[in-house]
Amino acid sequence: MADRLKGKTALIIGAATGIGEAVTRAFAAEGATLVVSYHKASPDAMVAEINASGGQASTVRLDVGDETSVKNAVATVVERHGRLDVAFNNAGILAPIKPLADITAKEFDDTIRVDLRGTFLAMKYEINQMLKNGGGSIINTGSVGSVIANAGLTPYIASKHGVLGLTRSAAIEYAQQGIRVNVLAPGFVETRMTAEWLVDPDLRAVMTAQNSFNRASQPDEIAGMVVYLASDEASFTTGGIFLVDGAQTAI
Numbered sequence: 001m002a003d004r005l006k007g008k009t010a011l012i013i014g015a016a017t018g019i020g021e022a023v024t025r026a027f028a029a030e031g032a033t034l035v036v037s038y039h040k041a042s043p044d045a046m047v048a049e050i051n052a053s054g055g056q057a058s059t060v061r062l063d064v065g066d067e068t069s070v071k072n073a074v075a076t077v078v079e080r081h082g083r084l085d086v087a088f089n090n091a092g093i094l095a096p097i098k099p100l101a102d103i104t105a106k107e108f109d110d111t112i113r114v115d116l117r118g119t120f121l122a123m124k125y126e127i128n129q130m131l132k133n134g135g136g137s138i139i140n141t142g143s144v145g146s147v148i149a150n151a152g153l154t155p156y157i158a159s160k161h162g163v164l165g166l167t168r169s170a171a172i173e174y175a176q177q178g179i180r181v182n183v184l185a186p187g188f189v190e191t192r193m194t195a196e197w198l199v200d201p202d203l204r205a206v207m208t209a210q211n212s213f214n215r216a217s218q219p220d221e222i223a224g225m226v227v228y229l230a231s232d233e234a235s236f237t238t239g240g241i242f243l244v245d246g247a248q249t250a251i
């Protein structure tokens, strides 16, 4: 176990699977004290594994679109550990893939509720706590969709562009109080979210052709960037967007 996050208490939202799981394991390996949020299935096995190997992790249930739920989760972190130093706001969903004119208002609202409003709510309560404990680092999961568009993904693209706006606004508002806020922007990652695309050989080929490695990345290849942004090594880094995309946006 290294110690780049030793002494820091972190809340990870959307921690049970995919990128969130990889980041949770990486934070634990770097010595952070973790509160791991889940929406549906509690990641008990992962948390037990972390605790058995000398880490410190516990769970909290959270629906990121529900203000009371978010407020309570942040309060739970403080009740358990007295402070909040790092927050990884990683919850995300995709709407059904179709052109804008066919998207229902409900599909739009459902995506915005989790991907954009959820990020806002999380930041609001995390920042209020970080102001009390003298600073912190927030990492919001955006996407390459924070800077470019993909056809058929309007609610998601709008949300992820919005996550960049939330991040930049908060970065300039709270730098003086020691709170850093950045966007992690992955390209194509092999997770539950993209599983359907990966089993269809034609779609897989289209998706992997969008980056210069011509493959999907694995969640472990994303986690190191989040550790860096959470750590004191990134002390001058705020308001940034950190692409981990195999040059998908370089062309």
Ligand SMILES: NC(=O)c1ccc[n+]([C@@H]2O[C@H](COP(=O)([O-])OP(=O)(O)OC[C@H]3O[C@@H](n4cnc5c(N)ncnc54)[C@H](O)[C@@H]3O)[C@@H](O)[C@H]2O)c1
Binding pocket: 013, 014, 015, 016, 017, 018, 019, 020, 038, 039, 040, 062, 063, 064, 065, 090, 091, 092, 093, 114, 141, 142, 143, 144, 185, 186, 187, 188, 189, 190, 191, 192, 193, 194
């Ligand atoms: N997989 C990719 O190619 C890719 C690319 C760019 C960005 N992302 C983003 O990465 C993040 C993680 O996605 P992933 O690929 O690991 O997929 P995933 O489906 O494994 O993870 C999504 C997480 O969001 C949580 N979540 C969903 N609704 C929630 C709610 N209402 N309240 C609380 N948590 C909720 C889920 O429980 C899950 O832990 C998402 O924000 C996603 O948009 C993924």
